[in-house]
Amino acid sequence: MKGWRYSAAASFSILFLWQLIIWGAEPPRYILPAPSAVFLSFIDNLGLIYEHALVTLTEVFLGLLIGISFGCVTALYLETSRTARLFVRPLLVFSQALPVFALAPVLTLWLGYGMTSKVVMAILIIYFPVTSAFHDGLSQTPQRFLDLAQVMKATRLRLLFLIKVPAATPSLFSGIRLAAVYAPIGATIGEWVGSSQGLGYLMLLANGRVKTDLMFAALLTLGAISMTLYGATGYALKQLSKRYKVD
Amino acid sequence: MTETGPAISIKGKAFEENELLFDTLDIQIEAGHWTCLLGPSGVGKSTLLRLLAGLETHVTFEGTITASDAQEVASRVSYMAQSDLLLPWATIGENICLGAKLRGETIHKNKRAAIIEQVGLGDHIDKYPSELSGGQRQRAALARTLMEDTPIVLLDEPFSALDAKTKFQMQELVAETLRGKTLLLVTHDPGEAVRLCHRIYILNRHELHVARHLQPPFPKDHKDEAVFALQNELLAQIRGTEQ
Numbered sequence: 001m002k003g004w005r006y007s008a009a010a011s012f013s014i015l016f017l018w019q020l021i022i023w024g025a026e027p028p029r030y031i032l033p034a035p036s037a038v039f040l041s042f043i044d045n046l047g048l049i050y051e052h053a054l055v056t057l058t059e060v061f062l063g064l065l066i067g068i069s070f071g072c073v074t075a076l077y078l079e080t081s082r083t084a085r086l087f088v089r090p091l092l093v094f095s096q097a098l099p100v101f102a103l104a105p106v107l108t109l110w111l112g113y114g115m116t117s118k119v120v121m122a123i124l125i126i127y128f129p130v131t132s133a134f135h136d137g138l139s140q141t142p143q144r145f146l147d148l149a150q151v152m153k154a155t156r157l158r159l160l161f162l163i164k165v166p167a168a169t170p171s172l173f174s175g176i177r178l179a180a181v182y183a184p185i186g187a188t189i190g191e192w193v194g195s196s197q198g199l200g201y202l203m204l205l206a207n208g209r210v211k212t213d214l215m216f217a218a219l220l221t222l223g224a225i226s227m228t229l230y231g232a233t234g235y236a237l238k239q240l241s242k243r244y245k246v247d
Numbered sequence: 248m249t250e251t252g253p254a255i256s257i258k259g260k261a262f263e264e265n266e267l268l269f270d271t272l273d274i275q276i277e278a279g280h281w282t283c284l285l286g287p288s289g290v291g292k293s294t295l296l297r298l299l300a301g302l303e304t305h306v307t308f309e310g311t312i313t314a315s316d317a318q319e320v321a322s323r324v325s326y327m328a329q330s331d332l333l334l335p336w337a338t339i340g341e342n343i344c345l346g347a348k349l350r351g352e353t354i355h356k357n358k359r360a361a362i363i364e365q366v367g368l369g370d371h372i373d374k375y376p377s378e379l380s381g382g383q384r385q386r387a388a389l390a391r392t393l394m395e396d397t398p399i400v401l402l403d404e405p406f407s408a409l410d411a412k413t414k415f416q417m418q419e420l421v422a423e424t425l426r427g428k429t430l431l432l433v434t435h436d437p438g439e440a441v442r443l444c445h446r447i448y449i450l451n452r453h454e455l456h457v458a459r460h461l462q463p464p465f466p467k468d469h470k471d472e473a474v475f476a477l478q479n480e481l482l483a484q485i486r487g488t489e490q
Contacts, residue, residue, distance in 0.1 A: 151326045154349030166336045
C-alpha cells in the first residue's frame with residue numbers, strides 16, 4: 001500500500017506545481033487553465049467525456065484481446081517451427097524498425113474513420129512486445145525440465161503445453177503488462193489521425209475550439225484509464241504468476 | 248513394481264574439448280543391483296549419468312553402453328536429481344503423473360494412490376510444491392520415479408540437499424521402494440555409497456577404481472563399525488591417500 005501513498009503524493013505535488021504556475025505567471029485560460037478549471041470542465045462535460053471514453057476503452061479492449069491472441073499464436077508458431085524462426089522473426093524485427101505511428105493515416109485510408117482502424121493500430125502496437133516476450137519465455141525453459149521431459153519421452157506438443165507454456169507464463173505476463181500501457185496510445189493515435197469518436201478525437205476537437213480545459217480533462221481521463229488498466233493488469237497477473245514462478 | 252532391470256555395461260573413453268575426461272572406462276552395473284559412482288565434484292560423474300539417460304552432454308563419448316538384454320538403455324530409465332524437478336505450477340498429484348501425461352498415456356489412479364501412501368504424502372496430493380518442505384518434495388520426486396516404474400533408475404545426488412535426519416529417512420525409503428531395480432547412484436558422499444550400494448566405483452580425475460562389493464542387507468546401519476571403517480577407507484581413496 002505504501003506505493004499508493006507515494007503515487008498520491010507525486011500527483012498532488014504536480015497539481016500544486018501547476019497551480020503555482022497559474023498563480024505566478026497568470027497565463028490566459030486558453031494557454032494553460034487552472035487545475036480547478038479542468039476539474040470543473042470535467043464535471044460539466046462528464047456525459048460527453050464518458051461517451052468518448054467508452055469508445056476508446058472498447059478500442060483498447062478489442063486491441064488487447066486480438067493483439068495478445070495474435071502475439072501468443074505467433075510465439076507458439078515460432079517455437080514449434082524452425083522455418084518460422086528463420087523467416088518470420090526477421091520480418092517481425094523489421095516491422096519494429098518502421099514507426100508504426102506513420103501507418104496510422106494509411107490505416108484510416110484503408111479501413112475508414114470507424115473503430116476498425118483504431119483497433120488495428122492498437123493491435124499493431126502491442127503485437128510485437130507480446131510475441132517477443134512470450135517467445136523469449138518459451139525458448140528459455142529451464143534445461144532441467146527439458147531433460148526430465150526427454151527422459152520421460154514426452155511428445156513435442158505435450159512438452160510445449162505442459163512444460164514450456166507454463167514456464168513461459170511470467171514472460172508472457174510481462175508482455176501483457178506492456179501491452180496494457182501501449183494499447184491506449186495506439187488507439188488514441190488512430191483517433192488523432194481520423195475519427196469522429198473517442199478521447200483522442202475529443203482532445204483534437206477541444207483544442208481546435210480553444211477549450212483547453214476540456215482538452216486537459218480528456219487527456220487526464222485517458223491517463224486515468226491507462227493507469228487503471230496497467231494497475232489492474234499488473235495486480236491480476238502478479239497474483240496469477242506466483243504459481244508459475246520457477247526458482 | 249519390482250521388475251528386475253537388465254545389467255548394463257559402459258566401456259569407452261570420453262573427451263571434453265579434446266581433453267581426456269575418462270580413459271578406458273569399464274563400468275559393470277549388475278542386474279537388479281545398486282551400483283554407486285563415487286567421487287569428488289567435477290570429475291564427470293553426472294556426465295556419465297547423462298550419457299546413460301541419453302541426454303545432451305558437453306563431452307564426446309567414444310565407446311558403448313549396452314544392456315544385457317540387448318535393448319536400448321536410454322529409453323527405459325527414470326531419473327532423480329539433487330533438485331526435485333517438480334513443476335511449480337502443478338500439484339503434487341499432477342507432478343507424480345507427469346510422465347504419463349507427457350506421453351499421453353492413461354493415468355492409473357490406484358497405482359498413484361498406493362505410491363503416494365507408500366512415500367507418506369497422502370495429505371499433500373492437492374498441494375503445490377512450494378507448500379512442501381525439502382524432504383517432502385524429494386518424496387514427491389521419488390513417487391514420480393516410482394510411478395514411471397522403469398527397470399533402470401538413475402540417481403544424481405538425490406539426497407545432497409537434505410538435512411541429516413531427512414537424508415537418512417529418504418535413503419531408507421528409497422532403498423525399500425526401489426529394491427530390485429538396476430540402479431546407478433552418483434554421489435560424493437562415501438557414507439551414502441556404503442549404506443546403499445552393492446558395488447562401488449570411485450571416479451577420480453581420469454581414473455576409475457572398483458572399490459568394493461558389499462553384501463546385503465541394505466541400507467546398512469551407519470553405526471556399524473565395519474560400515475564406518477569402509478566409509479573412511481573410501482574417503483581416503485577419494486582424497487588420493489590410499490591407506
